[in-house]
Amino acid sequence: MQLNERKLQILQAIIMNYLETAEPVGSRTISRHFLTELSSATIRNEMSDLEEMGLIEQPHTSAGRVPSSKGYRLYVDELMHRQEMDQEQLVVVRDILRSRTMQLDSLLREIGDLLATLTKYTAVVSMPQIKKVELKHIQLMPLDEKTAILVVVTDGNIVRNHMIPLQQPLQPQELYYISDVLNRELSGLSLSAMDLSLIQKIKKELRLEAGTMDSLLDAINDTLQYADDVDTYTAGATNILNFPEFSDIAKARSLMDFLNGKDQMKYLSGESSTEKSTGSGLQIRIGKENVPAQLHDCSIVTANYRYNDQNIGSISIVGPMRMDYDRVVSALENLMKDFPDLFAGDIPKIIQEDKHDTE
Amino acid sequence: MQLNERKLQILQAIIMNYLETAEPVGSRTISRHFLTELSSATIRNEMSDLEEMGLIEQPHTSAGRVPSSKGYRLYVDELMHRQEMDQEQLVVVRDILRSRTMQLDSLLREIGDLLATLTKYTAVVSMPQIKKVELKHIQLMPLDEKTAILVVVTDGNIVRNHMIPLQQPLQPQELYYISDVLNRELSGLSLSAMDLSLIQKIKKELRLEAGTMDSLLDAINDTLQYADDVDTYTAGATNILNFPEFSDIAKARSLMDFLNGKDQMKYLSGESSTEKSTGSGLQIRIGKENVPAQLHDCSIVTANYRYNDQNIGSISIVGPMRMDYDRVVSALENLMKDFPDLFAGDIPKIIQEDKHDTE
DNA sequence: TGTTAGCACTCCTCTTTGTTGAGTGCTAAC
DNA sequence: GTTAGCACTCAACAAAGAGGAGTGCTAACA
Numbered sequence: 001m002q003l004n005e006r007k008l009q010i011l012q013a014i015i016m017n018y019l020e021t022a023e024p025v026g027s028r029t030i031s032r033h034f035l036t037e038l039s040s041a042t043i044r045n046e047m048s049d050l051e052e053m054g055l056i057e058q059p060h061t062s063a064g065r066v067p068s069s070k071g072y073r074l075y076v077d078e079l080m081h082r083q084e085m086d087q088e089q090l091v092v093v094r095d096i097l098r099s100r101t102m103q104l105d106s107l108l109r110e111i112g113d114l115l116a117t118l119t120k121y122t123a124v125v126s127m128p129q130i131k132k133v134e135l136k137h138i139q140l141m142p143l144d145e146k147t148a149i150l151v152v153v154t155d156g157n158i159v160r161n162h163m164i165p166l167q168q169p170l171q172p173q174e175l176y177y178i179s180d181v182l183n184r185e186l187s188g189l190s191l192s193a194m195d196l197s198l199i200q201k202i203k204k205e206l207r208l209e210a211g212t213m214d215s216l217l218d219a220i221n222d223t224l225q226y227a228d229d230v231d232t233y234t235a236g237a238t239n240i241l242n243f244p245e246f247s248d249i250a251k252a253r254s255l256m257d258f259l260n261g262k263d264q265m266k267y268l269s270g271e272s273s274t275e276k277s278t279g280s281g282l283q284i285r286i287g288k289e290n291v292p293a294q295l296h297d298c299s300i301v302t303a304n305y306r307y308n309d310q311n312i313g314s315i316s317i318v319g320p321m322r323m324d325y326d327r328v329v330s331a332l333e334n335l336m337k338d339f340p341d342l343f344a345g346d347i348p349k350i351i352q353e354d355k356h357d358t359e
Numbered sequence: 360m361q362l363n364e365r366k367l368q369i370l371q372a373i374i375m376n377y378l379e380t381a382e383p384v385g386s387r388t389i390s391r392h393f394l395t396e397l398s399s400a401t402i403r404n405e406m407s408d409l410e411e412m413g414l415i416e417q418p419h420t421s422a423g424r425v426p427s428s429k430g431y432r433l434y435v436d437e438l439m440h441r442q443e444m445d446q447e448q449l450v451v452v453r454d455i456l457r458s459r460t461m462q463l464d465s466l467l468r469e470i471g472d473l474l475a476t477l478t479k480y481t482a483v484v485s486m487p488q489i490k491k492v493e494l495k496h497i498q499l500m501p502l503d504e505k506t507a508i509l510v511v512v513t514d515g516n517i518v519r520n521h522m523i524p525l526q527q528p529l530q531p532q533e534l535y536y537i538s539d540v541l542n543r544e545l546s547g548l549s550l551s552a553m554d555l556s557l558i559q560k561i562k563k564e565l566r567l568e569a570g571t572m573d574s575l576l577d578a579i580n581d582t583l584q585y586a587d588d589v590d591t592y593t594a595g596a597t598n599i600l601n602f603p604e605f606s607d608i609a610k611a612r613s614l615m616d617f618l619n620g621k622d623q624m625k626y627l628s629g630e631s632s633t634e635k636s637t638g639s640g641l642q643i644r645i646g647k648e649n650v651p652a653q654l655h656d657c658s659i660v661t662a663n664y665r666y667n668d669q670n671i672g673s674i675s676i677v678g679p680m681r682m683d684y685d686r687v688v689s690a691l692e693n694l695m696k697d698f699p700d701l702f703a704g705d706i707p708k709i710i711q712e713d714k715h716d717t718e
Numbered sequence: 719t720g721t722t723a724g725c726a727c728t729c730c731t732c733t734t735t736g737t738t739g740a741g742t743g744c745t746a747a748c
Numbered sequence: 749g750t751t752a753g754c755a756c757t758c759a760a761c762a763a764a765g766a767g768g769a770g771t772g773c774t775a776a777c778a
Contacts, residue, residue, distance in 0.1 A: 026770050041722050044771070062728045062770050102506070102522050141498050143512060147461070151510055151520070153502060159520045161510070163461050176535060237596075238619070241612040249608065253600040260597070385741050398751050403742070421741050421757045 003053065009035060010046050011055055012079050015067050019322055022244050024064030069287040069321065072299070076284050076325050083330040104128055104156030108305075109233050111315065111335065116236025118331050121319035124259060124268055127231040128305075128312045130154045131191045138182045140164070140175040140216075148175055150216075154191075156307055164216060178216070181205055230266045234259050245297055245320045258294040259318065267292055268302060268316045280333050281343070287321045299323045303332045305342045362412065368394060369405050370414055371438050374426050378681055381603045383423030428646040428680065431658070435643050435684050442689040463487055463515030467664075468592050470674060470694065475595025477690050480678035483618060483627055486590040487664075487671045489513045490550045497541045499523070499534040499575075507534055509575075513550075515666055523575060537575070540564055589625045593618050604656055604679045617653040618677065626651060627661060627675045639692050640702070646680045658682045662691045664701045 013034035017025045027047055031040040047065055050056045055071035058064075067075070108125045115123040130152075137153040143163075148170065150162045170178075185202050186194070199217060237256055246252040267290075283302040290296060295318075302316040315335075317328045336343040372393035376384045386406055390399040406424055409415045414430035417423075426434070467484045474482040489511075496512040502522075507529065509521045529537075544561050545553070558576060596615055605611040626649075642661040649655060654677075661675040674694075676687045695702035 024770090028770075039722050040770095041724095042720085045721085048772080058771085060729065061772095062730070062768095064770065137500055137502055137508075139498070139500050139510075141496055141510065141512070143496055143516070147516075149496075149510075149512060149516075149518060151498075151500065151508075151518075153500070153508060157502070157506075157508075157522060159508060159510075161518045161520075163516060172539075180531075238612050238615045241608050241615075247608060249600050249606060249611070252608070253597050256597045256600075383741090387741075399741095400743095400751050400753095401749085404750090407743080417742085419758065420743095421739095421759075423741065 006035075006038075007046055007050055008079060010043060011050060011067070011071060012075065014047075014050075014056055014065055015071065015075050015079075018067060019324055022322060024059055024066050026064035029064070067322075069289065072286045072321060072325070073289075076286065080325055080329065082333065083326050102157055103159070104307075105158050108313070108315070109235075111339075112233050112235040115315070115317060115331060115335070116239065119317055119319070119324075119328050120236075120239055120242070121317050121323065121328065122237050122239050122259060123235045124316045124318055125233045125235070126266075126268060126313045126316075127233060128156060128158060128307070129230065130158050130160065130312075132310050132312045133158075133307050134190050135187050138186055139179045140182075142170070142172045142175050145169045178206060230262065232262055232268075239319075243320045243322075245322065251297070254294050255298065258292065268300065268314060280329075280336065282329060282332055284325070284329075297321060299325070301325070301328045301332060303336060303343065305339075307342075365394075365397075366405055366409055367438060369402060370409060370426070370430060371434065373406075373415055373424055374430065374434050374438075377426055378683055381681060383418055383425050385423035388423070426681075428648065431645045431680060431684070432648075435645065439688065440685055441692065442685050461516050462518070463666075464517050467672070467674070468594075471592050471594040474674070474676060474690060474694070475598060478676055478678070478683075478687050479595075479598055479601070480676050480682065480687065481596050481598050481618060482594040483675045483677055484592045484594070485625075485627060485672045485675075486592060487515060487517060487666070488589065489517050489519065489671075491669050491671045492517070492666050493549050494546050497545055498538045499541075501529070501531045501534050504528045537565060589621065591621055591627075598678075602679045602681075604681065610656070613653050614657065617651065627659065627673060639688075639695065641688060641691055643684070643688075656680060658684070660684070660687045660691060662695060662702065664698075666701075 010030060013030045014025045017029060017033070027040040027043040030043050031038055035043065047056065050071075051058065051065065055068055055074060056065040057068045059066060105127055108127065112123040112125040133155040135152065135154055136157070137151075139151045139153075141149040141151060143149050146166055146169075148164045148166055150164050152160045152162075154160075181202060185198065185205075189198075237259055240246050240252055240255060240259075246255065281303065283300075283304075285295075285300045285302070287299060288296050290298065290300060297320060298318055299321050300316050300318050301323075302314050304311045304314045306312060315332070317323075317332065319328070369389060372389045373384045376388060376392070386399040386402040389402050390397055394402065406415065409430075410417065410424065414427055414433060415424040416427045418425060464486055467486065471482040471484040492514040494511065494513055495516070496510075498510045498512075500508040500510060502508050505525055505528075507523045507525055509523050511519045511521075513519075540561060544557065544564070548557075596618055599605050599614060599618075600611055605614065640662065642659075642663075644654075644659045644661070646658060647655050649657065649659065656679060657677055658680050659675050659677050660682075661673050663670045663673045665671060674691070676682075676691065678687070
């Protein structure tokens with residue numbers, strides 16, 4: 001079957017109308033509001049074709065049509081228009097973000113909040129995997145006789161700290177000295193580059209008793225371990241409750257639980273090979289394209305952020321399949337333009353299609 | 360009107376049954392399952408009295424009775440039984456908590472998670488107001504030419520850090536030196552005890568240029584400011600969706616938004632003068648006793664935790680008015696016993712009443 | 719050949735109307 | 749003071765019917 005221009009226009013009209021109303025769209029609605037030069041009967045014929053092609057579906061015999069996953073997919077790949085964002089609003093908040101924080105993790109949290117507010121969907125930010133980024137500074141601080149604090153600062157100014165039990169009391173000077181050595185050996189490296197030989201080298205240089213050194217290395221290891229957990233931040237989780245597709249409380253709850261559960265969210269940050277990505281490097285997963293069952297009614301648009309050419313985390317917008325893809329994609333793309341250091345190399349090409357006939 | 364023993368028993372039966380079913384309780388139910396020696400007619404008479412006294416209410420003419428706020432209040436003040444908790448479960452998790460962390464803030468988060476799981480309600484922890492606790496250690500760390508990191512460790516091993524822009528590059532040695540001076544002057548004090556004269560003194564001792572010093576003090580001030588925000592941690596927020604009283608999505612959403620909104624949660628941590636507290640120092644607010652409208656259908660049980668005889672935060676359980684007060688109070692009291700250093704001075708007196716007649 | 723009016727048909731949705739049952743209050747008897 | 753009995757109330761549920769949105773199909777038209 002041919003997928004001509006007119007069919008595409010009808011598909012687009014269905015998606016636009018369904019986005020607004022969340023109700024199945026009938027032929028008459030389209031003939032009245034979108035393609036006024038055609039009669040409803042003609043549109044009915046075309047819709048029948050579109051259904052046969054699997055792009056739209058009928059909830060029941062005498063209902064209008066609803067876009068299918070495949071229909072959304074086609075829309076996202078071919079028909080979507082980028083929008084300019086509300087410039088004022090965006091600019092204002094952006095400036096606040098820039099001025100307020102120099103720490104990557106809090107910056108990301110604020111970006112999440114911003115996106116959730118802007119899109120009215122839920123934003124899930126997977127926090128940076130600091131294992132992959134370079135160490136900038138490492139420091140032992142005296143606390144009391146039995147404890148020291150290990151503070152690790154990475155590229156992006158992410159600060160992590162960890163308590164270290166001391167086998168024996170150490171003088172502040174000793175801790176400073178150890179810090180210096182650790183810094184000399186480790187800074188500039190990523191945590192994942194630390195291996196046994198390096199540790200041996202440090203051990204040798206420090207000439208500390210085995211016990212002290214071991215607990216120290218254990219602590220560093222713990223910090224590393226903790227850093228490896230994919231930690232996520234969720235903003236606007238309750239926005240989910242606004243959508244009629246989640247008026248069933250059980251459904252809403254299972255999704256919210258899923259979004260809060262740190263473990264499962266690893267799914268989001270991982271790049272799945274099957275999904276196409278948009279020209280700008282965004283990944284869009286629609287409905288059943290998501291593996292976890294809880295996400296089968298959802299769509300997810302994900303941007304990966306990077307540091308030194310390595311993906312170290314992601315920002316996702318989660319909403320119902322009936323999502324305003326234009327707005328969400330535009331919001332993320334604008335964000336990417338605003339933080340070129342975070343999304344380097346992926347400057348979005350704004351595809352400027354004409355807004356044809358969809359009056 | 361007399362509030363005799365039998366009336367109390369009936370009230371208790373109504374509360375117990377309503378807790379379980381969330382349905383209005385009829386006279387027949389009570390006569391069958393609770394006070395078998397009485398006929399339903401007798402109980403009807405007593406219930407009529409209880410209603411007149413404002414302790415129970417009728418949703419509509421031909422429905423059973425539901426406890427009123429006043430009824431719950433009476434129950435909580437007079438009739439409640441403390442329960443022993445599931446010992447095994449509690450002990451196990453408790454040990455994990457104790458061994459895993461020495462940092463107050465993460466400990467509190469874990470306690471929140473534990474309580475939410477245990478009670479099936481929502482736990483809201485207001486994080487410690489570090490302004491009120493003593494400084495243990497303060498340290499400036501070099502980061503790059505333009506920035507240093509200020510790390511502040513307080514009593515309870517809460518670590519906060521803050522980026523400090525440097526007017527001019529400083530050598531690590533200089534930063535260490537400044538740290539030493541700051542430590543000497545500040546450790547042992549609470550942040551709130553810092554005042555101008557103290558700052559003058561430090562300034563004098565350091566003999567640094569005004570610019571450097573000012574930005575430093577600004578940063579410390581910022582940290583202090585940030586510390587003063589009442590930060591909260593919410594665990595088990597989605598548990599709310601389990602209760603039929605929140606099957607109305609709008610209601611559920613407004614409550615969840617309220618619980619997530621940091622600002623409004625100050626309400627929880629503040630001690631309101633009007634509420635009585637239980638013998639063990641817990642505060643219980645029932646339904647309309649809560650000031651914010653969003654909480655009018657909820658009850659909240661709050662325990663304040665302290666450090667050096669100062670309240671520095673609180674742990675609250677939020678649930679529907681139809682809450683299992685016994686379980687919640689017991690859970691919190693057990694927690695208080697387990698962390699005597701956190702809840703010192705308030706060792707709960709377990710009131711051992713007989714379980715009379717409520718078969 | 720593509721478009722459109724017309725029409726029969728489907729099926730959801732909403733309203734109406736009973737029916738049922740749980741629960742009450744009241745009265746009179748024990 | 750307690751209880752059996754009875755009339756009454758009212759939410760909840762189900763069945764039945766009306767309305768309407770929307771479809772598919774056919775036949776006519778440009």
